[in-house]
Amino acid sequence: MTPERHDADFQAPPGLANRHLQTLLPRLLPAPSPVLSWETLALPDGDVVELCWIAPGPADEDAPLFVLFHGLEGSVDSPYARQLLTAAGERGYRALLMHFRGCGRHPNRRPRAYHSGDTADAHWLLTRLARRYPRAPRIACGVSLGANMLLKLVAEDAQREFPALHGAIAIAPPVDLAASADCLERGFARVYQRHLLGALKAKVAPRLDAGELPLALSSRDLNGLGTLRQYDDAVTAPLHGFAGAADYYRRASAGPRLAGIRLPTLILHAEDDPFMPSRLYQDVTLGPGIRLETSRHGGHVGFIERRGGRLASWLARRVGAQLDGWAGATPSMREAFSRSDS
Template sequence: MRTRWQQTGFVPPRGLANPHVQTLLPRLLPRPRLTRTQEDLELPDGDFVELNWILPAPASPQAPLFVLFHGLEGSFQSPYARWLLATASGMGWRSLLMHFRGCGNQPNRLPRAYHSGDTADAYWLISELSRRYPKALKVAAGVSLGGNMLLKLVAEQGGDGLDLAGAIIVSAPLDLAASAERLHQGFSRVYERHLLNALKRKVAPRLARGELPLSLESRELARIDSLRGYDDAVTAPLHGFRDAADYYHRASAGRLLGNVALPTLILHADDDPFMPAGLFERLPKPTDAVRLEIARHGGHVGFVERCGQRLRPWLAQRLAHELACWTGTGAAWQSAMDRHLSRSDN
């Protein structure tokens, strides 16, 4: 049976529909200026994650709360993060981003890091937010790796297991094995090399200092030329998986689509160069709690549209509409977008 889905409202500008153009364009757009405060949230195992809270924060502890989980080697500086956080904050939501372990300003303390299926830190954060703001409506969003992680967490916890009103999943590699294969093909290898280099830069010094329990030498790390090879040699053994295949199977959230009970919006582009076309035709049918919106074009976390003479991130518009549905602030999102378009930097 075919998976139920609907077309998104995204329309790429004429001449800018190419998936690689869409994927790379956000890096060239101005980004909103944001003021933030940082907090190290201590974790049960002795490590920590860095939280970035957007300022000014709402005065009321009952203000709605938006939490964002970034992608592989992403951060507060990622273009999508700045736009999504700016949009939510501009609409009066208390907004924050959780950096995965080692993705903030400081390296994490333990040998382990983070991976696509590691839901424990996000669960701990949401529990802490529930303790601090028990009466606030809360919505979480995850982008790319963060989207796979968030969907897996939502599926694992059921409808009442998290203090969340809903989840938003953007450009998530819900079949990790298929995504690793796709990234090793054609022009997508440019993205694979970029991600690999970022991962290697972070792990190489720790490996050289003998901090990691890996039977891997520095010269072997340097020779790894695929994400699958990296996951075989580093991600899997660091986090208790037999190998990359075991990691991909157990960490992929797509196989859990039939378990989702929390209202969840999934946004996906069928031309995403990080994933095979027709991704959702190979996955289980989602539950009725899932609204799946697929665009013909959009690339990977791209979705850049034209507004008058300007290019702008459609994802910010879509997030604003979604948040407005939760709080009834239908007029607030456009003024928030206009403010940030007029006050942005590079």
């Protein structure tokens, strides 16, 4: 296999090509309302993550699995999550979303949170799913922060004897975290930064006041953090063993690891994504398993097209097409995977 770079077939509707319109439009459109089933997964360190399954699942125990990892402060209520889970479920996949620690219905238990490079919880989930459904192909999809995490996991998985996954889809991954932090400090993108910071602070503040977090930080200090870089330097890095924001960004970014990826992996990127530089992949070496599709427009996890006279999610259509292709290969894939997992 050789790495492939392609133009995505996404076309923004006339008048709706603006990067910020595309970023915000998904929040204004009706989203599917699938029936959901919740599960709490215990982690090795005594913490938990909450899983959300599309219900009912396929009757066939060997049906392929679709595991979704959300973005920063996302959840199953994020518009893209409903769209993608529904698209997978309609195609016969057993679909679920893993909430990162503290992003579900309840706070997490340990004095920590989650971050862009934290692959341990996702890998723990995937190994549990492999035991629960031993002959089911496992496909994962990550969005934004979850996409960077997923690519890092896939790169790490290449060093393991048995694969945790059989295919991956990364939507808008910020594979250079430092560059993304810079982008969010400029122009209108500061609006997104302010929104994300507000959500992060609201979650950390009560735990900080209760003395649950080992941080040398007061509530006043927390309120004074004005950028995501400052937040990562004061909260994310010390909570998770990094020397500071720069160390965190360097060690957690997936970009330098992409060259080693052989697993079939689709990356979807918009050149006008306000969360990252337009030439994000110009100097990145892609591994032989990667297919990179870029579009001129799309914003950050936007990709809203006009279909059948209505505005609709191109992401759901494109991911659905990829899942259709992989589902068509599952008989031979399943045989190969059952041998590798045994």
